[in-house]
Amino acid sequence: MRKTVTSDRHARKAQELVASAASSSTESLRRSHEAVEALGRIEAGTYGTCRSCSGRISVVRLRAKPEATRCIQCQLEFEHGRAA
């Protein structure tokens, strides 16, 4: 698969998350797990795609939360218990 400059940047960000999650607190372990999942999605070519509506997750959202799996609208619906 041919990688774009953008996905390479996201891959680096995810790798930084993995590297920064080296301490043993529950929060960093959780973030480490999410970062590993994000790396898997980059390799699968689905990184940046909303798991609920299959739409694109905005670059601004990914920059703030690189491990995001839903677009902001679906995330809000998920947090309010209206979407799977």
Ligand SMILES: [Zn+2]
């Ligand atoms: Zn969505």
